Amino acid sequence: MKKIRIPFLSKLRWPHIDLDLSKPAHRWKFLLGLAALGVVGVALAIGGVQGYAYSESTEFCGTVCHSMYPQLERHDQSAHANVECTTCHVGPGAAAFVQSKIDGTRQLVATVFDNYARPIKSPVKNLRPAREICEGCHTPTSFTDNIIKVNRHYDDDAENTPYENTLILKMGGLNVLTGERRGIHWHVASEVDYIALDDQRQVMAWVGVKQPDGSLKEYFSRDLLNMAQTNFVEKARASGELRTLDCIDCHNRTAHYIPYPEQVVDQAMLHNLISPDLPFIHKNASDLLNEKYASSDEAFAAIDKLAEKYASSPKDEVEQAVKTLKDIYTITNFPDMNLDWKSNPNNERHNPTLGCFRCHDGNHVSRDAKGNEEVISVKCNLCHTVPITGRGSELVVEAPVIVGSVPATHADFSWTVTHQYASSDELDSCADCHGRSFCSNQACHNLKHPADMAFTHPQSYAESGGQVCYTCHQNVTCARCHPGGIIEKP
Structure with a gap:
């Protein structure tokens, strides 16, 4: 049978290996090589397992792979804080694992070229059915009381x-x-x-x-x-x-709920992080958090001005209120990602x-x-x-x-x-x-509207990310209090 010659391989100078296991020196070198290979193999196996485990961790999802730090912040504040991201977003099964890695590659490319959506979208159609995920821990038959x-x-x-x-x-x-x-x-x-x-x-x-x-x-x-x-x-x-x-x-x-300003201010006052003794503090604090700011620095500057309104109030209470509002803003508003409580309706x-x-x-x-x-x-x-x-x-x-x-x-x-x-x-x-x-x-x-709401609400609704007028003009919200209507539907 004619030998097949591969030109570039035939020109390589292959080392001559002389292995005679009957010689003690050769045996020791061979065993030493096997041992070294085994150590490297075990190290690679351990590293691979650890790498896989880390790639499935909440820390990796939230900080390393893509810009999900707002979701990580809200996850850590939720009742699901001890549940790994992949438990819900990937779930069991080889097919789901492979699909998640394909999606992860796409997200990695988007991160490198900085062309991902802000805020990052979370369409329900991309999630696995809740009966495969949520009902692993929660079952409707248990909700009876x-x-x-x-x-x-x-x-x-x-x-x-x-x-x-x-x-x-x-x-x-x-x-x-x-x-x-x-x-x-x-x-x-x-x-x-x-x-x-x-x-x-x-x-x-x-x-x-x-x-x-x-x-x-x-x-x-x-x-x-x-x-x-x-x-x-x-x-x-x-x-x-x-x-x-x-x-x-x-x-x-x-697992990623962002409370609306009045709600989180209520909680802060309930736990005395903001003193209820400060006049109009609920309204003033809520108004500050409802404002749209271009950056956290701009928000903090606006919050700092709160001290001017309470110059005659106890200094320690005012400082505590300012600090608390900054802390609240940090964990509920993410201006660089265009994300706040209005971004995703609850x-x-x-x-x-x-x-x-x-x-x-x-x-x-x-x-x-x-x-x-x-x-x-x-x-x-x-x-x-x-x-x-x-x-x-x-x-x-x-x-x-x-x-x-x-x-x-x-x-x-x-x-x-x-x-x-x-x-x-x-x-x-x-x-x-x-x-x-x-x-x-x-x-x-306790429903309140600005006096000029009928004229200004389209612009404020659009600025909040609203897409269609039909969301409200289907006789749902307004008709609860105004069954006769205010103005004709658009």
Whole structure:
């Protein structure tokens, strides 16, 4: 057989190896070489394992590979602080691991060339289904008990008057013994699909709920239904735009939530990090944190000016307030990444963003062949009791629990909005169940707008990252207090 010659290899001067294991010197050299090779192999194996473990760590994800330090900061402040990033964002399975490394390579290139999005986007469609991730630790069958929730707030008056909202969260879920589905976690104990019109999933065009008999009840946005625009569902299903509702559709900021200014100032005052004795401090502190700053230095300079307003107040309290506000700003605002509490709406609640009211707005309608309509309920007490509020010296310490049937008027979900027009005779009996302070309920009635809001809100909404007017102009937020409307829809 003819030998194959490779020109450049034939010109190489190969070393002559003379190995005779019968000679002691050769044996020692051979064994020494094997030992050295073994040591190097073990070192590489250990290094590889350690390198792999480090590449899967929260520190690597948040600081080394790409600019995720805001997410890391919020992760460290969350209830998931001890959960590694990859546990949720990658999860188990070889396919997910390979896909994550491919994505990581893309992100590394974006970091090198500094062309990644600011803020970094977190589309739900790129996440693995929550039933594969979240339900590894949380299962809907475990959410059965109610939770008493007490929220402390402070007014914007000179005295920073404290008030508390006490309510019962109806956690619910699936009762495996009875098969009953109820409460907040009815949503994940049932099969619900939806179609959203925007990337942040704030505008719902369609909701489908699987019924016990296997049929599908469809709820369309009333505007689309009135325009006979209902033929998009199958197209959305085919293109992958139809999504099955899971944990992340409500708990979308669970490990990276940025509290809104009033909320974080409330907490700081509750723990006396900001003294409630400083006049108007709740309003002034919230206003400072609500401002948009080009940099942290600019924000700190504005916060430093707070001391001028309180020149006659105790110096130590003022200095503590200034320091606390700077600390709060540092962990809630990231101007170089264009990220703050407004960047990503938190769907876990319905204030200050839509949250629950994306679907429970009274304007998602199921219409049968006879023209009969059924809307997705907006009954507040499906998920929680109506908050009971105490103010100042009358903070709630005992909240009544109502047992028995509710009045006939309450059976209509619209009572939540229309009760303000009830007659005095109808209102006389309210205190029998709700208590005398109920109608001064700050949780429902503390909505405030600037005097020129009707003229300025489009610009402020656009500056906050809003994409479409329809987010608000679907008779959700405004119609809660203004059922007659203020101005015509755009």
